[in-house]
Amino acid sequence: MYKVFSFVSILIFLSGGLEGLFVDAREEEKNIRYKNELTLDFPVAKINNKVIYDEVEKKNVTLYQYISDKGFPVYYSRNVSTGVCYDNQCKQLNITLYWNPTGRYLGFELPEKEFLSKDDHVPFTEEEYIRLNKLLSDPKLPLGDFTYNQIAAKNKAALYSVDGVSGATSKDVLEYVIKGSAYTTYTIYELVYGATQSEVESWTNQVLTDEFLEDILTESPYQDKLWVIDLIQGRLSYFSQSRDIVLDLMKSDDFSLAEKSLNSLIAEDLMDEEVQIKLMGEFHDFDFGMKSRTLSLLKNANYISPKVVEILNDDIEDMEVPIIAAILDIYKAKGIKDSKTIAAARKISDSDNRYLAKKAEDYIQMLNQ
Structure with a gap:
């Protein structure tokens, strides 16, 4: 059964994990929206904004930071309006992208009555939107390793025969794009994992508190826990509550989480005798x-x-x-x-x-x- 909640008061989503279709509360005015799991599901109390430079659009854009009543960032967004060009033709891409405070991709939304399209302006199907959201959710997708020339169509014949991709690379690229919309998929992926993601992580880093970190380490999805542990490496002495949680995570049955927690320690952290004792309490059980x-x-x-x-x-x-x-x-x-x-x-x-x-x-x- 779907759970209804809101990003902000005017955006009401239906949550269904990776395949959750967002629908506006007004049934007659549906917006196409997809979301993934929030780092921390707090109500938004305030919105900040800052101007950043986007390397994909080659212009200054506005990044929005949505803050909880505790002062923690809940998520970030930015509106995209850029041309997606290939085969000497361009179509406008209008989309809002969302990130978690850890920089993890959160979802996307299209303006009212807007839709993504393939060749000859054929709209995406629901299955294609679901697949796009799944592709965008994978930070390790090799799509970012391709170049514009490998993605963009060389001519009309290439566009129809290999989905806008040169023959030499088409089989590789098609595995990671929506068929008939290769360059649109590529452009959105570049936007999600480009300069804006780095700006999101940097902005979150500027407002870190022990309470915020503690909440992420205890309540957030797995990948966000790993992000925080990496972030506070060498800084545990500034976050005493979080330090104790990290030390406890070294006992985790999840090897990656336990190892990363241990690796977050530096020699200076062992100046505290309590840290040494807790560390050695698990020593005989370590691999x-x-x-x-x-x-x-x-x-x-x-x-x-x-x-x-x-x-x-x-x-x-x-x-x-x-x-x-x-x-x-x-x-x-x-x-x-x-x-x-x-x-x-x-x-x-x-x-x-x-x-x-x-x-x-x-x-x-x-x-x-």
Whole structure:
């Protein structure tokens, strides 16, 4: 069953995920609108705007920022009015594009009575609008790697035989465009993932707060969580609430999310002993790569908590050889010399693995200097 909500008071959408068709509340005046999932579904309380330069349209345009009553950006939009030209003919593209505050494509809307068309002005079908929205939702689509000359028709015959694409590239391009509207698809995709997307991300970055980040990390779709974790790398000390959430996400069953959360830490974050303790609380459950990353952070930290050393010494002999060697390197570099660490190193120095034995001997020798 569809859920009704509004972008702003005059725009009422029917939400249906990737294939959600937006319909104006006035049944007799239907607008063509499609949307994806919002980062955070907050009511809009205010609209800001700024002038930016668009590299596709080659002119200054206005970007709108829709703000919640908490002061958080909910989404962004901009109106597009540009010519889509090929085969010495042009047709006007009038469309409004929407982005989430993370820069993720949100959807599109056409003005009242406007429609997208193919060759000879044949309107898009509903299935083609759905497919267009799905194509635009994929930031990894190789469509952006093609050039104008590969997309635009060379002549009328080419237009009809290969959908406005030169024969050499038509099969590749047709996989990523609406048939009969290759250059329109290409132009919209370039608009979605061009300069405006970067402006959206930059504007959101300027208004970050701990509360806003916390909401995204706990309530937003998966791809938005990843975006935020990347964004705050090296800045966790400024966002204490978000830092704790990121540390908890390292325990996630989703490997990509857990690894990215760990990789967001820098050595300076480990100046806080609490961060070190939380990090080491998960150490024994980490895979090899995450253990290696953790030890690299510790080696570059200015201080290592005695509690961390205690955790590292637990079962050290049963760890992978490269991990044991890395721990011994940390002990040597940091001059760790408590009795339990020394005892652990002496056991390793008797190992049949000459590489590890040499590492332990080097550490013990350093203590005697």
